[in-house]
Amino acid sequence: MDSPMLLSLLVVALLIFLTAFFVAAEFSIVKVRGARLDQLVLEGNKKAVSAKKVIENIDDSLSASQFGITLSALGLGWIGADQIETYIHTLVEQLNISPSLVTFLSFLIAFLLIAFVHVVIGELVPKTLAVHEAEKLTLLVARPLYVFTKIFYPFIRALNSMARITLRLFGVQTTAQETAHSEEELKIIMTESFRSGEINENELAYVQNIFSFDERIAKDAMVPRMNMVTIDEEDTIEEIIAVVEEHQYTRYPVTRDGDRDDVLGFVNAKQLFTAQLSKNDAPFESFIHQLPLVTEFTPLQEAMVKMQNAQTMMCLVIDEYGGTAGLLTIEDILEEIVGEIRDEFDRDEQAEITEVAPKHYRLSGLVLTQELEERFGIEIEDDVDTVGGFVLSQKANARTGERFLLPGDHELIVSEVDNHRIVFVDLILASHEEEEPLSE
Structure with missing residues (x-):
């Protein structure tokens, strides 16, 4: 060549x-x-x-x-x-x-x-x-x-x-290139990243929870009025010690005459007991701190900002009539993102959703119907917020062992009742349905 x-x-x-x-x-x-x-x-x-x-x-x-x-x-x-x-x-x-x-x-x-x-x-x-x-x-x-x-x-x-x-x-107007992603696009990207192994299931769940965080309101995360642990302004120190020993919380709402609709504020048990040990004779009222108020429909993000501004770890949730609907803590809000937070004092506490056997789950009556739809694909159209509320809407005096049919031939069985409150139910998934994986 x-x-x-x-x-x-x-x-x-x-x-x-x-x-x-x-x-x-x-x-x-x-x-x-x-x-x-x-x-x-x-x-x-x-x-x-x-x-x-x-x-x-x-x-x-x-x-x-x-x-x-x-x-x-x-x-x-x-x-x-x-x-x-x-x-x-x-x-x-x-x-x-x-x-x-x-x-x-x-x-x-x-x-x-x-x-x-x-x-x-x-x-x-x-x-x-x-x-x-x-x-x-x-x-x-x-x-x-x-x-x-x-x-x-x-x-x-x-x-x-x-x-x-x-x-x-040709009538085509050019604009600057759009580099930002919408929320739906980000969800798709994160899901694809999970499928390809770039992120794990927990990370995917955290991101999905963050996206849904803005849609959550105080009613979704609060401790209901019936489950609130309170002390009364007239309680003796021995009675307060007994309550703290039983429940192991740090902060407790203080009521007047045991009326949960008349909450004066909250006390910090550590602060109260430290004063007692140091022989501080300050009146009990001086240990009561102001409790911020939010409504049931206050967005969680707004409630969290309100607690941060007030430098408190909890706020009182009131209903449309001005009565007490429940109690909301910073921990409750964080659990909406990272899932349930359990410490050494929660070891005897049963989880809200527990797998008992294949297609068989034990649910707290406080589990939201929205969570039931997200985790198991079961949509409840009744105007209720919780699984327990659904049971009571079907039968006001529901008792242990009673069964209720859900859409898709799934079944709820009442497993524990406290007075008229549904504590736990068993969810039995229909055998012909494939359950959705839990997103812990």
Whole structure:
């Protein structure tokens, strides 16, 4: 092979490489995650700094990639096809066929060969590689692409302007590229990340809980009035010690004459007992702290801010009539995001949802009907908030062992009743239904 032919083949190889480079650049900068580049920049990765500049000006970067692809493809068609055809013509002539057939076969073989190399090596291979190794390729191509964009910036700018003018002629208005994701898009991204193993089930559950946090209200997380543990302003220190010993809480609402609709505030048991040990004779009223008020329909986020501003760990939830509906604590709010929080004093406390056997669950009567739908796909249309409320709506004097049918042929069995309060029920899932996995 003579030197001119070798040089031509080297030029062809260079043009194919440039095509592959620009194709890889185009797909990798679209696929790469901006948040990951931000992390690499903070870690001091110099290549990531260039990559960040490319991503921040992605319109110009994509135009530069297209410009480079077009130039290299035109060069490959102009120089490559002609040189390859000349070389193949020499080989085909040795077949002793007619000159016209030699010309046709040389052109056809050269065309097919160039097309194959251009499509496979120049387009498909770098595209596939860029999609699967977006971060590595972005870091590799960012600096050269940035320099190329700067060199040919006037041409790229002019081409972009002409493209926008053409779009306007057809009534298409161009706007700045939208880089933010909606809540639904983020949910889809997180679900796909979980399926691919990038995040675990707990992390997915936390994110889903955070998204639903804004929709939660105080009524969803509060301790109901019937379950509130209170002390009375007239209780003796011995009676208060007995209550604290039994329940092991730190803070207790204080009532007047045992009336939960007349809550004076709350006391901190540690503060009260410390004063007793130090022989502090301050009156009991001086240990009562003001308790912030929220309504049943106050968003949890607003209730949390109210507690933070008041520097307290709890607030009183009132109903539409001004009576006490329940008690809301910071722990209750956190459990809406991270799930149930149990400490050393909760070891005897039964979880709200416990799997007893396959398709058999023990549920607290306080489990929300919304949670029943989210975890098991069982939708209760009655205007009630809790499982216990559903049972009482079906039968006000429900007793242990009574059964109630749910949509989908699922069944609730009352397992524990305290006076008229449904403490626990058993959920039996229909055998023909596949239960949804619990999101702890």
